[in-house]
Amino acid sequence: MNTALRTLWPALLLASQLLNLPAGQASELLELPEGQTMGTTYHIRVVGPAAERSTELQTEIDRLLLKVNQQMSTYDPESEISRFNAYRGTDSFPVSSHTARVTARALEISALSGGAFDPTVGPLVELWNFGKGRMAPRIPTDAEIAERQKRVGYENLHVQLDPPALQKDLPDLEVDLSAIAKGFGVDVCAEWLVTQPDITGGMVEIGGEVRTFGSKPDGTPWRISILKPVEHTVETYRVVELESESLATSGNYRNFFEIGGVRYSHTIDPTTGRPVTHQLVSVSVLAEDCMTADGMATALTVMGFEKGLALAERLGLATYLIAANDGQLIEQSSTAAVGRFQPPPAPAAEPVTGDSPWLTVLLTIIVFAIALCGLGIGVILSNRQLKGTCGGLQGLKDASGQSMCELCKTPKEECEEFRKQIAQTATGSNNEPPEAAG
Numbered sequence: 440m441n442t443a444l445r446t447l448w449p450a451l452l453l454a455s456q457l458l459n460l461p462a463g464q465a466s467e468l469l470e471l472p473e474g475q476t477m478g479t480t481y482h483i484r485v486v487g488p489a490a491e492r493s494t495e496l497q498t499e500i501d502r503l504l505l506k507v508n509q510q511m512s513t514y515d516p517e518s519e520i521s522r523f524n525a526y527r528g529t530d531s532f533p534v535s536s537h538t539a540r541v542t543a544r545a546l547e548i549s550a551l552s553g554g555a556f557d558p559t560v561g562p563l564v565e566l567w568n569f570g571k572g573r574m575a576p577r578i579p580t581d582a583e584i585a586e587r588q589k590r591v592g593y594e595n596l597h598v599q600l601d602p603p604a605l606q607k608d609l610p611d612l613e614v615d616l617s618a619i620a621k622g623f624g625v626d627v628c629a630e631w632l633v634t635q636p637d638i639t640g641g642m643v644e645i646g647g648e649v650r651t652f653g654s655k656p657d658g659t660p661w662r663i664s665i666l667k668p669v670e671h672t673v674e675t676y677r678v679v680e681l682e683s684e685s686l687a688t689s690g691n692y693r694n695f696f697e698i699g700g701v702r703y704s705h706t707i708d709p710t711t712g713r714p715v716t717h718q719l720v721s722v723s724v725l726a727e728d729c730m731t732a733d734g735m736a737t738a739l740t741v742m743g744f745e746k747g748l749a750l751a752e753r754l755g756l757a758t759y760l761i762a763a764n765d766g767q768l769i770e771q772s773s774t775a776a777v778g779r780f781q782p783p784p785a786p787a788a789e790p791v792t793g794d795s796p797w798l799t800v801l802l803t804i805i806v807f808a809i810a811l812c813g814l815g816i817g818v819i820l821s822n823r824q825l826k827g828t829c830g831g832l833q834g835l836k837d838a839s840g841q842s843m844c845e846l847c848k849t850p851k852e853e854c855e856e857f858r859k860q861i862a863q864t865a866t867g868s869n870n871e872p873p874e875a876a877g
Contacts (some may be wrong), residue, residue, distance in 0.1 A: 470482075470484045476507075477621055479621070481645040510537050532606060536600070543600060557592070567707060591709055622734065626729050640655065640656075650684075652683045653682070663686055691704040719747065756775060757779060759771075
C-alpha cells in the first residue's frame with residue numbers, strides 16, 4: 440500500500456468500524472493508541488478488556504512487531520534479512536522460525552503465480568527508483584534491466600523450516616519480504632490477542648492490511664472500506680464485512696511517476712523487469728490469514744485483470760478486482776467473493792424542515808382532509824344535509840366570490856344522488872333490508 444493511502448487509511452478505517460455502533464456499545468470497544476511499525480502505522484481495536492489494559496496490550500504488541508522488524512526489515516542493516524542479503528556464501532544461513540515461515544509462504548505464492556510474485560525482485564524495484572534508495576525518476580536502459588534480472592529469480596532461493604535456514608544459489612541474490620511481511624505482522628498480533636481470555640473480538644490493521652477475529656460489541660461483523668481507485672480521490676467505493684478473516688488490498692494508482700506523458704507504476708513485473716502496463720488498478724483478497732491475503736493481492740496485481748481473475752478462480756480465492764478503462768471503472772469478483780463487496784450505505788435523506796414549502800402544502804392538505812371528515816361526521820350525527828359532495832364546499836367561496844362547487848368537475852346529478860344517500864343513512868329511511876349474516 441502506498442504512502443498516501445497509508446496516511447488516509449486510519450480515519451477511514453475508524454469510521455468504518457464505528458459505523459452504526461449502537462449507544463452503549465462503544466464502551467466495550469477498546470481502541471489502542473496509533474502505533475508505528477514497518478514504515479507505516481498500525482491500529483488495533485479489541486472487544487472486552489478494560490481500558491486499564493490498554494498500555495499493557497500495546498506494550499506487548501510493540502514488542503511483537505519490533506521482533507518482526509528485527510527479522511525481516513530491509514531498512515535495518517542488522518535484521519536477519521539484511522544480513523542474509525549481505526552474505527555472499529551459498530551455504531545454509533540460519534534464521535528465525537518466523538523468517539523461515541514467511542519466506543516459505545512467499546516461495547509458495549511465487550510458484551502459484553508463475554513468478555508474478557517474487558521476493559527477490561528488490562534489485563529491479565531499486566533500479567526503477569521505487570525502493571528505499573529513491574532518487575529522481577528515470578527510465579533504466581535495457582542493458583541495466585537485463586543486468587539486474589540476472590540477480591532476480593525465486594527459483595534461486597531455498598528455505599528450510601527445521602532447523603530454520605535460508606540458502607541462495609546466487610551469491611548476490613537479495614530477499615525483500617515487504618510485500619508479505621506486513622500481513623505476517625498483522626497475523627502475529629491477532630494470534631496473540633486471541634489468546635487473551637478477556638478479549639472476545641478484535642481488528643488489527645497495519646498499513647491497510649487487516650485481520651479480524653470474533654465480532655463487534657453488538658455482535659455484527661467488522662465493516663471495512665475499500666477506497667475508490669482514482670487518483671486524488673478519498674472516497675469509500677465498496678464495503679466488506681469480515682468475521683474471523685483477513686483482507687489485503689493492493690493498488691498501483693497512487694505510487695507512480697510520469698516521464699514524457701507515460702505513467703510508470705511502482706508494481707514491477709519480475710518476468711519483464713519493467714512496471715506493469717495493464718489496466719488493473721486495485722485488487723482485494725480475502726483469506727484466513729493476512730500473510731496469504733497480502734502476498735496474493737500483490738501477485739494478482741502484477742498478473743493483471745484476466746490472468747489474475749483466472750488464478751483466483753483456480754485457487755478458490757475470494758478476490759475483488761477493479762480495472763480502469765478510459766476513466767470508467769470495471770469491477771469483477773471471483774466466484775468465492777460474489778456478494779461480499781457491497782456499495783456503501785446511501786446517506787440518510789435530509790429531514791423535512793419548517794422552511795420547506797412542501798411542508799406547508801402537506802400540512803394544508805392534512806388539515807383540509809380532517810375538516811372534511813369532521814364536517815361529514817357532524818352532518819350525519821346531526822341529521823343535516825350536506826351542501827355538495829365535498830362536505831359543504833357549496834357554501835365556500837374563493838377570493839373572487841365564486842362558489843367552490845363551481846370549480847368542482849363532478850356532475851351536478853352525482854352530487855344530488857350522493858346527498859340523498861347520505862341523508863338516508865342519517866335518517867335510517869333506506870327501506871332495503873340488510874344482507875343476512877352468514
